[in-house]
Amino acid sequence: MSRGSKGERSGPAALLLAFLLACAAAALAAQPAAAHAMEAEQGWGEAVEITATYDTGDPVDGGQVLVYAPGGDSEPWATGTTDDRGRYVFMPDASKPGEWEIQVRQAGHAANVSVEVGGSREEPGEEREAGDEIRPEDTDEARGSDTLQRVLMGAAVVWGFIGTALFFAGRRR
Amino acid sequence: MHLPDGILPVSVLAAGYAATGAVTWYSMRRIGREEDPREGIPKASLLTAAFFVASLIHIPVPPTSVHLILNGLLGVVLGWYAFPAVLVGLFFQAVMFQHGGLTTLGVNAAVIGGPALLAYGIFRLRRLRPASRTLTGVLGFLGGAAGVGITVLLLFALLITTIPAELDAAAERTAIYALVLAHVPLMLIEGVFTAMVVLFLLRVRPELLGEKRRPPEVAVR
Numbered sequence: 001m002s003r004g005s006k007g008e009r010s011g012p013a014a015l016l017l018a019f020l021l022a023c024a025a026a027a028l029a030a031q032p033a034a035a036h037a038m039e040a041e042q043g044w045g046e047a048v049e050i051t052a053t054y055d056t057g058d059p060v061d062g063g064q065v066l067v068y069a070p071g072g073d074s075e076p077w078a079t080g081t082t083d084d085r086g087r088y089v090f091m092p093d094a095s096k097p098g099e100w101e102i103q104v105r106q107a108g109h110a111a112n113v114s115v116e117v118g119g120s121r122e123e124p125g126e127e128r129e130a131g132d133e134i135r136p137e138d139t140d141e142a143r144g145s146d147t148l149q150r151v152l153m154g155a156a157v158v159w160g161f162i163g164t165a166l167f168f169a170g171r172r173r
Numbered sequence: 174m175h176l177p178d179g180i181l182p183v184s185v186l187a188a189g190y191a192a193t194g195a196v197t198w199y200s201m202r203r204i205g206r207e208e209d210p211r212e213g214i215p216k217a218s219l220l221t222a223a224f225f226v227a228s229l230i231h232i233p234v235p236p237t238s239v240h241l242i243l244n245g246l247l248g249v250v251l252g253w254y255a256f257p258a259v260l261v262g263l264f265f266q267a268v269m270f271q272h273g274g275l276t277t278l279g280v281n282a283a284v285i286g287g288p289a290l291l292a293y294g295i296f297r298l299r300r301l302r303p304a305s306r307t308l309t310g311v312l313g314f315l316g317g318a319a320g321v322g323i324t325v326l327l328l329f330a331l332l333i334t335t336i337p338a339e340l341d342a343a344a345e346r347t348a349i350y351a352l353v354l355a356h357v358p359l360m361l362i363e364g365v366f367t368a369m370v371v372l373f374l375l376r377v378r379p380e381l382l383g384e385k386r387r388p389p390e391v392a393v394r
């Protein structure tokens with residue numbers, strides 16, 4: 001019984017000690033934090049999202065992105081990497097209006113996009129295929145008709161080759 | 174695997190055009206020296222069509238996918254016609270599909286057409302035993318595989334040595350290694366495909382393969 005009462009008496013003391021220790025630890029922990037006081041400001045602006053896909057439809061995972069500000073600077077304004085969905089987001093400097101050039105590269109594949117920043121309208125974001133190809137800067141509204149168009153163009157070229165073959169095969173006889 | 178515009182330095186682009194110009198000129202000379210240079214055109218034209226379309230056929234090689242090149246096949250079947258065929262095919266791919274680019278046409282033609290001629294050189298070893306189906310098949314496989322293999326090696330050397338300073342070189346190198354490895358199965362696929370095509374031609378139209386066997390004095394006109 002006496003052991004029990006002793007235990008009860010030591011209970012509050014242990015709690016007090018624990019409390020003091022916790023305070024000391026908190027104070028110590030707070031010290032370095034205070035030395036690195038941080039502030040965050042928030043601001044809003046328009047960002048540009050790039051989505052790069054291969055011509056098979058697969059996203060360009062880990063493609064390297066080079067962002068060039070207008071003005072012909074050969075050094076990239078920003079560099080980054082696309083995520084596993086092929087996306088990369090950056091916020092252009094609104095004080096540099098004009099054509100921002102973005103290039104996505106991966107192992108000999110590349111896609112170039114240009115985004116108009118400033119002025120009346122800002123393009124929300126553009127999609128370019130990175131397969132082996134760069135497409136003209138302002139054609140990809142309708143993906144469906146695009147595919148059909150490409151198939152037709154391809155068929156026309158193939159027919160040209162076949163026609164050439166038939167022409168020369170005919171001459172031979 | 175065609176290099177697009179805007180990733181190679183201008184000096185490399187110029188060198189590519191110079192090499193392609195020289196090889197095209199030489200190929201034309203060799204074609205012009207043949208008995209009837211027009212005779213090969215139908216065959217060359219049809220295979221150019223196949224080459225043009227082949228780059229749209231993707232073969233999944235996890236985690237990526239590669240497309241057929243068929244330059245080995247062109248070299249094996251067309252001989253000296255292969256280089257102009259590759260050049261014309263690449264031109265239409267660049268113009269129609271933006272596959273590759275016009276500034277890189279020279280580099281691409283050299284990198285794809287050169288190995289095609291090499292595949293032709295390999296396949297010409299057939300002269301040793303023209304009647305042997307086994308030798309024809311094996312050389313067809315080697316030619317088809319070498320076409321892809323040498324092209325990929327050339328591209329690898331080109332890409333590794335021209336990584337621009339503003340890129341993360343380590344990450345880019347990793348991506349290039351992955352791309353090269355993904356082409357190993359393609360080598361096998363194109364080798365087997367080329368072997369199948371030449372064995373088929375050997376059976377149905379053997380005169381389409383290689384040199385004319387009739388001596389000139391027999392050809393009475």
